[in-house]
Amino acid sequence: MLDTPKGLRLHIGIFGRRNSGKSTLMNALIGQSVSIVSDQPGTTTDPVEKTFELSPLGAVVFIDTAGLDDEGVLGEMRVKKTREVLERVDLGIVVVGAEGLGSFETDLIATLREKGTPFVVVFNKSDLVTPAPDAVQAFKRDGLEVVTISAAQLSGIGAVKEALFRQAPEGGIEDARLIGDLIGPGDMVVLVVPIDLGAPKGRLILPQVQTMRDILDSDAVSMIVKERELSNALEQLKNKPKLVVCDSQVVLKVAADTPPDVRMTTFSILMSRFKGDMLKLAEGAGAISRLQPGDRVLIAETCSHHSLADDIGRVKIPRWLRQFAGGNLEVDVRAGKDFPEDLTPYALVVQCGGCTATRKQMLVRQYRAERQGVPMTNYGMAISVVQGVLDRTLECFPAAQQAYRRAAAGEKA
Numbered sequence: 537m538l539d540t541p542k543g544l545r546l547h548i549g550i551f552g553r554r555n556s557g558k559s560t561l562m563n564a565l566i567g568q569s570v571s572i573v574s575d576q577p578g579t580t581t582d583p584v585e586k587t588f589e590l591s592p593l594g595a596v597v598f599i600d601t602a603g604l605d606d607e608g609v610l611g612e613m614r615v616k617k618t619r620e621v622l623e624r625v626d627l628g629i630v631v632v633g634a635e636g637l638g639s640f641e642t643d644l645i646a647t648l649r650e651k652g653t654p655f656v657v658v659f660n661k662s663d664l665v666t667p668a669p670d671a672v673q674a675f676k677r678d679g680l681e682v683v684t685i686s687a688a689q690l691s692g693i694g695a696v697k698e699a700l701f702r703q704a705p706e707g708g709i710e711d712a713r714l715i716g717d718l719i720g721p722g723d724m725v726v727l728v729v730p731i732d733l734g735a736p737k738g739r740l741i742l743p744q745v746q747t748m749r750d751i752l753d754s755d756a757v758s759m760i761v762k763e764r765e766l767s768n769a770l771e772q773l774k775n776k777p778k779l780v781v782c783d784s785q786v787v788l789k790v791a792a793d794t795p796p797d798v799r800m801t802t803f804s805i806l807m808s809r810f811k812g813d814m815l816k817l818a819e820g821a822g823a824i825s826r827l828q829p830g831d832r833v834l835i836a837e838t839c840s841h842h843s844l845a846d847d848i849g850r851v852k853i854p855r856w857l858r859q860f861a862g863g864n865l866e867v868d869v870r871a872g873k874d875f876p877e878d879l880t881p882y883a884l885v886v887q888c889g890g891c892t893a894t895r896k897q898m899l900v901r902q903y904r905a906e907r908q909g910v911p912m913t914n915y916g917m918a919i920s921v922v923q924g925v926l927d928r929t930l931e932c933f934p935a936a937q938q939a940y941r942r943a944a945a946g947e948k949a
């Protein structure tokens with residue numbers, strides 16, 4: 537965290553009237569008391585800045601400002617400082633207190649919109665007052681992000697974080713590696729690409745192409761074979777390859793054909809780190825071994841593609857999971873943007889690779905599952921589990937392998 541130059545961190549400003557609960561909210565978000573909370577209006581004079589690791593956004597700077605409605609000479613200075621903060625933040629939180637919405641908040645929202653700064657409207661003190669439903673509806677109709685919370689009682693804080701992730705500029709999310717950090721110059725990587733009926737005609741799919749590009753960027757060498765040619769290709773190589781990467785659909789054969797001292801993984805496991813939080817997905821995969829007949833499972837796809845006869849998400853994975861659980865599972869499929877708010881009915885969420893989604897969108901989904909305590913994994917990992925090879929395919933990622941083992945054994949992280 538300390539390595540991130542301060543200028544590159546996402547700056548999140550907390551704005552609102554005096555006493556609306558800005559400092560309380562910042563403390564709740566951070567989980568420690570760094571800002572002075574008091575019921576004396578105007579205690580926060582200078583903006584308080586706090587750098588904080590807000591997974592999955594990475595290092596962020598929260599700026600707790602003074603109330604923008606301050607009076608008097610001292611108040612004027614505070615207002616000026618707060619206005620300066622308004623100029624430079626990447627993301628805003630507008631806190632509405634017990635007094636409810638007024639012209640103050642409407643002006644603030646108009647200013648943020650004018651600047652093109654994304655923001656979240658937080659109705660605080662829900663333990664004392666209920667926000668006017670009309671106002672909330674009107675905001676939502678306008679496409680604004682609205683969350684009702686009680687900062688003092690720590691309720692709704694997770695929802696504020698999720699809303700912040702959704703609103704965060706794409707560039708504010710920490711980048712992740714695909715394969716480059718696993719290999720060095722001159723290393724050989726064997727890529728196993730099945731060319732079956734499901735393979736697109738005349739081309740390769742994006743994860744495969746991206747992996748090849750990353751191998752080139754690393755000055756490493758790659759060799760591409762179909763699964764049937766793998767054994768032969770490995771025999772012909774003078775030295776053992778550094779890594780074998782295969783499509784999930786042939787993972788069983790490739791695991792068998794790759795010597796135990798050669799590391800192997802799948803394209804979708806590489807993508808799970810590139811597009812999401814691999815550690816949590818591996819942990820979520822551990823829940824597969826605890827599935828019981830009668831459990832509900834959500835299959836989530838980020839695009840609504842035309843479903844094939846032997847569709848991986850709609851047909852194959854549900855079938856394998858049922859076999860694994862030893863009985864029937866209730867399987868719901870949600871496609872496109874339709875990802876349920878409430879995931880608690882589910883024993884497991886299995887997300888597709890999300891080739892049409894951004895890293896941010898995938899992380900937001902993962903965060904929703906995490907804060908509701910619902911295990912979430914992805915297609916690639918689920919396939920490796922049901923084929924009995926996830927431990928092997930995670931061997932390049934010891935932390936994820938450990939997380940999977942612990943979760944499969946029923947231990948809490």
Ligand SMILES: Nc1nc2c(ncn2[C@@H]2O[C@H](COP(=O)(O)OP(=O)(O)O)[C@@H](O)[C@H]2O)c(=O)[nH]1
Pocket residue numbers: 552553554555556557558559560561572573574575577578579580603660661662663664685686687688689
């Ligand atoms: N009942 C209730 N009181 C709150 C809540 N959030 C903050 N407060 C109280 O409101 C007062 C002002 O909070 P503070 O965070 O200092 O407001 P700020 O001026 O906007 O920074 C304090 O007494 C807080 O304890 C809440 O959700 N419910």
Ligand code: SF4
Pocket residue numbers: 837838839840841888889890891892893
């Ligand atoms: S991985 Fe997800 S987003 Fe990509 S084609 Fe499959 S269902 Fe669609």
Ligand SMILES: [Mg+2]
Pocket residue numbers: 558559560572573579580600601602
């Ligand atoms: Mg304050």
